[in-house]
Amino acid sequence: MTARQPGADPDADAMWSPALARGLIRHDALRSIRICDGYTDLLGENAPARPTLTQRVKQSQTVAAIYARACRPIMMTAHGRSMSAERERAAAALHLVGEQRVLDMACGPGDLTSFIADKLDGDGFVIGLDNSLRMIERAVDDNNAARAVYMRAEALSPPFDDGTFDAVCCFALHLVAEPIGVLREMVRVLAPGGRIAVLTSYGRESVSVRKAIAVGATICGVRVFDRTTVPAFFAAAALTDIDQQLRGISQFVTARRPDQGTALDRWLARTSGRSTERAVVPTVVRN
Numbered sequence: 629m630t631a632r633q634p635g636a637d638p639d640a641d642a643m644w645s646p647a648l649a650r651g652l653i654r655h656d657a658l659r660s661i662r663i664c665d666g667y668t669d670l671l672g673e674n675a676p677a678r679p680t681l682t683q684r685v686k687q688s689q690t691v692a693a694i695y696a697r698a699c700r701p702i703m704m705t706a707h708g709r710s711m712s713a714e715r716e717r718a719a720a721a722l723h724l725v726g727e728q729r730v731l732d733m734a735c736g737p738g739d740l741t742s743f744i745a746d747k748l749d750g751d752g753f754v755i756g757l758d759n760s761l762r763m764i765e766r767a768v769d770d771n772n773a774a775r776a777v778y779m780r781a782e783a784l785s786p787p788f789d790d791g792t793f794d795a796v797c798c799f800a801l802h803l804v805a806e807p808i809g810v811l812r813e814m815v816r817v818l819a820p821g822g823r824i825a826v827l828t829s830y831g832r833e834s835v836s837v838r839k840a841i842a843v844g845a846t847i848c849g850v851r852v853f854d855r856t857t858v859p860a861f862f863a864a865a866a867l868t869d870i871d872q873q874l875r876g877i878s879q880f881v882t883a884r885r886p887d888q889g890t891a892l893d894r895w896l897a898r899t900s901g902r903s904t905e906r907a908v909v910p911t912v913v914r915n
Contacts, residue, residue, distance in 0.1 A: 657787030666768035667778035721882040722795040730754040734800040738767025745776035791819045801828040830879040866891035
């Protein structure tokens with residue numbers, strides 16, 4: 629099924645990108661868009677830069693199908709909640725109502741993306757973004773929805789203008805190659821008054837448990853975060869209403885961008901063009 633402009637006549641012969649992208653996507657990025665069957669592609673044959681082991685595995689068509697149907701639910705259960713509970717928690721944290729613009733970063737097979745789409749109405753829509761071609765294809769096949777559109781692009785350099793989205797989320801921060809850079813981009817594209825939500829790993833405080841988790845994470849190519857890095861990053865970016873919930877081996881962190889963002893604007897200008905990986909406490913738990 630071809631992705632169409634949210635809110636448009638489903639019988640209209642028009643891709644969502646030419647109409648919807650105006651005002652959303654940077655002009656320079658528009659020139660690179662390739663319209664595919666059900667999604668847009670900004671990467672073409674390009675592979676993700678510095679892919680982790682997990683990212684390399686996700687490029688497999690077979691693994692993408694297994695991940696969508698089995699691995700992702702198992703991962704959510706390991707975080708201490710069911711898939712449905714995690715989705716509902718995200719919807720509540722993002723205050724999903726009506727005609728919002730939502731971005732689901734590193735969306736994988738799109739299960740959260742389609743769930744968010746069902747919470748929206750009118751001209752509301754959600755963009756599921758991932759750099760894995762196999763995951764995007766799986767999302768289109770398994771999680772197509774009237775207000776969900778999918779894009780293959782790098783989470784470290786999303787093609788959107790500043791302040792584009794009313795809500796931004798990422799449930800796979802521990803799987804991306806440069807998570808702090810991705811966090812910065814999530815903050816950058818968040819509109820004033822918008823809300824952000826992150827579900828990611830938590831290394832816990834016990835030395836023995838932390839070591840066991842770190843070893844397993846290293847083998848799988850997964851980042852293990854301590855309890856301070858993500859909230860501290862949001863605080864440094866001048867976000868407000870920061871809340872962190874620790875459960876099992878996961879942490880769920882939410883925040884809000886102020887309506888007037890002078891401090892945040894200064895932070896974005898200060899961190900522009902340099903690696904945010906070195907701007908805060910290292911994200912990997914040290915033994």
